[in-house]
Amino acid sequence: MDHAGQDATTVFVPVHPSDTLDKNLPHEKHLGSLDKTSIQELRTSVKNKGKTRDELRVEEAIKNKPPLRRMINIQDIEETAKKLLPYKAFAYYSSAADDSITHVENSRAFSRFFFCPRIMKEVSGVDPSTLMLGYKSSIPIYISGSALARLGHPLGEVNLTRGAYQTGILQMVSSNSSLSYRQIAAARGSPDQPLFFQIYKQKNDQSAAKRIREVEALGYKAIFLTVDALVHSNRELDTRAPHYLEDYENQGQVTQEKAVEEAVDIDTVGTAGGLVASNDIDMTWEKTIPWIRSVTKLPVVIKGIQCVQDAVLAVEAGCEGIVLSNHGGRQLDFSLPPMEVLYKLRNERPDVFTRTEVYIDGGVRRGTDVLKALCLGARMVGLGRAFLFAQSAYGEAGVVHLVRILEREIKFGMASLGVRTVDELVPDLVERVDWQPLAPKL
């Protein structure tokens, strides 16, 4: 209720799709239209409000934004975006669970895999394209569904959809998108552009079924059921954001709140708070997969597999795909990096790779990361934060640029490994070392 009785447009719009009220507020709660005098008063009060220090900082950073051509790798894009983002968006996008161990290790895990390239192979005409659930992607990466793209850019998810179309890659749309599923579908470059839908299943089966039917009718091609983020996690960067902003707006003076020596509940809800409230936290293989099958004929992929046993159970449950993922290190700190899970799966249950499609996400920052995962049997690799940062800093062009960077790195890597197509990327081309390189790319 922080904004009750005030103009809440600027806080409401970036995190709520335009159909939120229609979908969630019963008609009898609509209390009529706003009278003209109030609108005028609101306008005047917004005009007179003045800008916050954080808004002024962002304005200055945007003025000094480097041209896109200077962004030569993903790290450059992330660093630029972090300078340009409002602090709240930066904190939400960057945050990870507890001490960010898993978040950091997701990336570092790739550094423990080295290549054994083959030479004297014909590598002209390298083709990095592949199929995901039967849909073609120009390179083996996809946009992993990540919430609230409009926190970073007014066009939000539309940037991602248009960028995916221009570059011929695939996009998974978050069920917590900041635009409506319809608006995102309408941004497709053609009705054939495939979109996948990521769902957090709601407790209420009817609401969940309604959502699945809605996206199916809009032409979405698959359901990615997220299973690793059902409960609210501890993301301290996000939790601290209001305190940071309070001190920052106070010209850097740390707020001297009167020390009240009584234990209080820490407000850990953060930006994502309301998003998990209606999640079904009692899902099971026996109950939930047959239920989804009863609602839709679309392929079902489980997103958030973190161990070999669950990968096998997903196969036995008949899922068309699995995503080895720990939510980018945002949920349970010390869950294994997906690259390590992939390695275990390859060694312990190689049959899984022929029985279902295996994807991986988390910590991917280089074309070589993508190739290492493909060598071990992943079909596609997802990226979350990198796309959020790219669209925040440079809109649709940023998304296209990011894909071009990865395409260049992937093609170079394939030619250097002695392969022409993704099918030729096999386990013999990588070796896991038990030491961590001295200068990991972080």
Ligand SMILES: Cc1cc2nc3c(=O)[nH]c(=O)nc-3n(C[C@H](O)[C@H](O)[C@H](O)COP(=O)(O)O)c2cc1C
């Ligand atoms: C800001 C943010 C929001 C996210 N929102 C969702 C979401 O709504 N649903 C989901 O399944 N995963 C979500 N994810 C996880 C991503 O889909 C993906 O698994 C993760 O970001 C991969 O790690 P990376 O950021 O290192 O690439 C989110 C990730 C971030 C960073």
